[in-house]
Amino acid sequence: MRNLSNAFAIAAVSAGLIATPAITAHAEEPAPLESETTLTVGYQKVGHLAPLQLVQEMLDPLNVEIEMVEFSRYADTRTALLAGSLDIATVGPADLPIALAQGSDAVYGIMGVGSSAKYPVVRNGVEMESWDDLAGKKVGIAPGSAVWFQFAATLIENDIPYDSFEAVNIQGGGAAFDQALQRGDVDAIITWEPFESIPVLEGYGHFATNLDYSTSESVGDELGMMVASKDALEEKRDAVVRFVWAYLAAQQALADDAEAFAEAYAAHTGLDLELSKQASKAITLGSVVTPEQAAAQAKAFAELGVIQEDVSGEIPDHWDETIVEEAKSY
Missing domain, CATH: 3.40.190.10 (Periplasmic binding protein-like II)
Structure with a gap:
């Protein structure tokens, strides 16, 4: 069962409270699954995840249901994924190496979600x-x-x-x-x-616009990333691919329509529309992180002493680029 905030968002789209942009990122959509599959998705109410507001509507014809679970921090989402409570989670770039350093083999990177300059x-x-x-x-x-x-x-x-x-x-x-x-x-x-x-x-x-802290070589300007559990990739792979297909299409549609992005931002975060219009201007939707960049981040985090071992060599084996490739093939 989808949660109330997601249901409200879909109702708002239907009622015209959120401008529904033209979803033209893909000429064709995937075939529906033979039976309904539910994906449990952990997320945060942050603006760069506003595409989530449009995803369920696109997944309805594909027999994929998403159950949204809100978390206030990336770390809490990571913990829930490792505990087996989530199929997909939105986390920070550091969360994959942190999970690997803790000895977990249950989390795989899929893609980034957005970027922006960052100032104190x-x-x-x-x-x-x-x-x-x-x-x-x-x-x-x-x-x-x-x-x-x-x-x-x-x-x-x-x-x-x-x-x-x-x-x-x-x-x-x-x-x-x-x-x-x-x-x-x-x-x-x-x-x-x-x-x-x-x-x-x-x-x-x-x-403090002279102090952009999104420019480091080791971390960069990625705002977050999408990860999936090992079990979800093995047991619900077709549903995960369809979720990513829908997310990428929604992401592109909002990237192409500043007004729709601001309205989806407001619906997702609960903020005033005028504030959402200003805040959304700073964000570029779309992934900039790669497995190579994620490995560089892992090495830097170890050097910072935040994680106890350098797991950069493990990143390539825990990043499934084929999910995005397959989603983009439709």
Whole structure:
């Protein structure tokens, strides 16, 4: 059974509350499965996953049902996948090597989902024009998060000592980061959309645009990735391929229609449409991560000491490129 938020989204599309873009990414669609298959999909309410709003409608004729399960953090989604509770999960680029370093053989990378430039969000009244300006500042971080990996890797490549500033660990979702910045508890935050745009639009923060931390060679600008369980790839492969087919088609349609992307973003995150329009401008839908880049990330994470061993050599054996290739063949 699909969850209520997904059902509401589909009803909203049908009612015209979300502009349904022309799905033209593929000339043909896959044949329906002989019997209905359910895929349990773990996800987060973040803007670059807005294509999920259109997927079930495309899968209905193919005899594939998706049961959506919301998680607030990538790490929690990874844990659920490893526990066997999910077939497909949206996680951060670090989660595949973390799973492998924990000795798991149950997770396989499929594709990335989107990219964007990433800037610290700085409290108004505080200047941060160069990496040297980090010195002595209080910076809110979520240790072990995807954005933290991007930030830490960029500091290393720019020879910025991590102890030159005070890292303030913030627990909970992105709203806690905005609250800390607004209260003045921190000078800057390293967070994710839509929580990056909120302080800017509400007038208490600004982007430090000279400090793009999506540019490191080892991590890059990928916002997240899609992974699947080993069991799902073995037992529900045809359904997984159809899910990816639908996701890629929805992703392309939203990439081609900024208004539809903003409306799907608002429906997916629950945010105001005007805020969604601004936040969606920063995101490029579509994968930029490759198995080679994922391996480079795994090596960097080991060097950062976040994972205890270098599992970069295992990445190629735990990345199934044939799923996307087959989905694109229709």
